[in-house]
Amino acid sequence: MGDDDWQSNRKSEDPESIRQAYEELAELAGSLAHEIKNPLSVIHMNVDLLSEELQDLEAPVRQRTLAKADIVRQQCERMENLLRDFLRFARLRKIDLTPGSLNEQIERVLTAYEAQADASHITLERYLDPDLPAILLHSDTLQAALMNLVKNALEAMQEGGQLYVRTTSTRSGVALELIDTGPGMEDSTVIHMFEPFYSTKNGGSGLGLPIARKIIEAHGGGITVQSEIGRGTKFVLAFPVPRRLAASSQ
Missing domain, CATH: 3.30.565.10 (Histidine kinase-like ATPase, C-terminal domain)
Structure with a gap:
């Protein structure tokens, strides 16, 4: 199908169908974000537990390892914040006024x-x-x-x-x-x-x-x-x- 055919088909689509397609896409994206959030929370929790156990290591090794664990924790927190904001964005529909x-x-x-x-x-x-x-x-x-x-x-x-x-x-x-x-x-x-x-x-x-x-x-x-x-x-x-x-x- 050429570009002209694709554009012609797009113009002939019912606006309601387009709206429903966007809503379905937003719902799918929200579901995917939620599925990512769950394992990410598990990773975050286990990094915290790992950091506690690393306290028993010798000082030089402990500092280097804790620094790497802290980087993982920071990135987990960043992703969790991003997913939280995205879910709020994707789920915001009609509100009661x-x-x-x-x-x-x-x-x-x-x-x-x-x-x-x-x-x-x-x-x-x-x-x-x-x-x-x-x-x-x-x-x-x-x-x-x-x-x-x-x-x-x-x-x-x-x-x-x-x-x-x-x-x-x-x-x-x-x-x-x-x-x-x-x-x-x-x-x-x-x-x-x-x-x-x-x-x-x-x-x-x-x-x-x-x-x-x-x-x-x-x-x-x-x-x-x-x-x-x-x-x-x-x-x-x-x-x-x-x-x-x-x-x-x-």
């Missing part, structure tokens, strides 16, 4: 990171609209997305700085802005940052931001980013406000 406060969600996340911010000489500047209308949300998953974004912002400001957090009403709903005064990012990084497995961090899974975007989109929202070297990075999260919720908040 209920009315809630975006201000309350981001406030909980900021409170959780206050100690880390203080230790890193970062001030958290809050500008939360007290009249912000409610949105439909799923608290656990939305907080997970917000925690990822706040954590990334704090880690970017290694020399200290400010994280500005602002919520506002918009014509179509509500918006949350996260603006850090970190070093900023190159355009090439911004372009690829939401792609699965793309990461500029050592040992990063590259799934944190794709998962965050998937969660926000599952809320009917969207996320955009602007960054400038030497000035910082700005994330904007936009969420719709259903008419009935907007009317009840007036």
